[in-house]
Amino acid sequence: MTDTNTTPSTETKEQIVTPWEVEASAGGVDYDKLVNQFGSTRISEELIARFERVTGKKAHHFLRRGIFFSHRDLKEILDHHEAGKKWYLYTGRGPSSGSLHFGHLLPFLFTKYLQDAFNVPLVVQMTNDEKFLWKGITIEESIEYTHNNVKDIIALGFDVQKTFIFSNLDYIQYLYPNAIKISRCVNLNQIKNIFGFQDSDAVGKFTFPPIQAAPCFPDSFPHIFDPKDPEIKAVRCLIPCAIDQDPYFRMTRDVAQRLGYNKPSLIHSKFFPALQGHNTKMSASDLNSAVYLSDTPQQVKDKIKKHAFSGGGATKEDQEKYGANLSVDITYEYLTFLLEDDDQLKEIAEKYSTGKMLTGEIKQILIDIMVKIIARHKEARSKVTDEVLNSFMSIRKLNF
């Protein structure tokens, strides 16, 4: 039996994946196609094994389950790390109103794992300028969103000794020299080809990509990497991000060596799908597509029960007879993201796909996990005062 009446459209359409839009056919995003189109590389079993050797730890379940599935020059980061050379993590977020949702957690949870596993500095860019340029909000709203989102990010447990969070409106003076170096190397044709902007678009859109590119270069952070170090430009950068952000860094990689830097490395995640199905990502623009870290237990229950697209049988009898189609089941997919225990996940998969578990039951498992994560998050976030926020966002030396 299914709790939802909405069926994703089955017509085939061209998938669209840009930093501002993810639209795929009902079968979900075709990640193989994306890897081919973008020219990145699938993460192999060998690379995961190497990851485990270098870190001395079991690989994160996001890696083991192919949620972080694609990369560029990840091997170079591992080589660099083994050689005892400096590198850092760079990720970011376009601040949105209200609380983060579960889709936003993906890159941050994985980034935290990387920071802990490698003990390297992390810089987090809050693109409040981008949100101002793309959405009809005021500068003041973009700043308010930034502070709210940063508090959510801090509550995920980042180490203040190793983490610098900055917003573009606050930190632009440090990014600007590298942004104009990049923007002198990239012409408008290239920007149009990479990002699909039109002549009718605001010029601000064209000017933004170099700002997101600038943190890939270590001398954008003179308080973290000593500008007097003759080797500063050799410091490497690894960017964990959803694959829709790749265009920015393709552009950056094209110009990096001309400017004397290493190409930034990337590790790409799949999207956290919307409750309604695989054809788009969880979006802060559609409240019913997402479960928020601020939702009450009742809201979580209602959203999962009502909106999470089910691959289970249409009736109890059908489910018991045919089992569930896991490949379209959103509840099951969410569990692959959120349930760390491999054995438990495997057991659920087996029972649910063979009809020994009903849709209501698997949904309840997910609801319980989400409610627990949210409770833990709310508790942690309540301790993130303005003072804590300022400590993460202040320009200072890091310890690593």
Added chain:
Amino acid sequence: MTDTNTTPSTETKEQIVTPWEVEASAGGVDYDKLVNQFGSTRISEELIARFERVTGKKAHHFLRRGIFFSHRDLKEILDHHEAGKKWYLYTGRGPSSGSLHFGHLLPFLFTKYLQDAFNVPLVVQMTNDEKFLWKGITIEESIEYTHNNVKDIIALGFDVQKTFIFSNLDYIQYLYPNAIKISRCVNLNQIKNIFGFQDSDAVGKFTFPPIQAAPCFPDSFPHIFDPKDPEIKAVRCLIPCAIDQDPYFRMTRDVAQRLGYNKPSLIHSKFFPALQGHNTKMSASDLNSAVYLSDTPQQVKDKIKKHAFSGGGATKEDQEKYGANLSVDITYEYLTFLLEDDDQLKEIAEKYSTGKMLTGEIKQILIDIMVKIIARHKEARSKVTDEVLNSFMSIRKLNF
């Protein structure tokens, strides 16, 4: 008799006036055409008379002689001033290597006169980012040029109590909010139409105009205009500049009211022509086109004698018989810029045009004036220490 062999081409061509290029026919820039094309207004005798009434002083010879010849909304500034309301002056410079030349002096000398006459704050933008983007120089060179040029500007006698000089690389964090507000309102088609950029141009060029526009809005200067003042957005801005800079401010004026500001007012100067003739402006890119504030008396003499295009007779006899054509004579034109005494200028014009003065004589008068200005400038500049430079460029309250 003429000291120069170079004759400007007489073929008629389309005149080109952009912030990066000034090219006109041999007859010089057609300023009437430019006023029509740009949609600005000629400064009338009535407006000059009003200027004198409001300031209680004789109008500057740049105004009397039509060197500052065109404007936009200058009347609004005078009304605003008479009503005791706040306004400020904004001018700027793209830093170049070496010293300033006489062409660079024009807007600054006039700006100083305005500052003294009206007792208003002045902000001076050094567009070192622009120079980095347009020229093949490094960030470090653009900063070095800035400091050298700022010392020359300070030596012209600006009042540190009323003057804030900033470079974009230093001050970008204060300009950025207004720059992105502007860049959200202007689309790429508009930028292309106004500035003539192509898709093959570096994207950095497209990002620059909003940076030059941002200082037109008073809240780009929170240390000068109290951000808590509910009337801050009503503060007006007057921009003295050469007319080639008008495109930036046409763009700014188009968006100002949508963003809640007054349109910036402008007062435009003609160009200081190159030694070789009226068809282009004095340019730092061609050493022989310009007399520098760092030139020795011998260099000044050689440049004027050898390169200043003459409207005098080809021989002593011709000059005595026919007199000089003042309208193409560069030496005479320079005197209209540099010789304040109206009676003396009138006498020179009469004698030279009727053949009672030879080319060598008028050139000697100009040489003497330029050598004297340079000597005075060198003396003043020797007192502009790094400390003085820092005091003009530091972010601080002004007194006005």
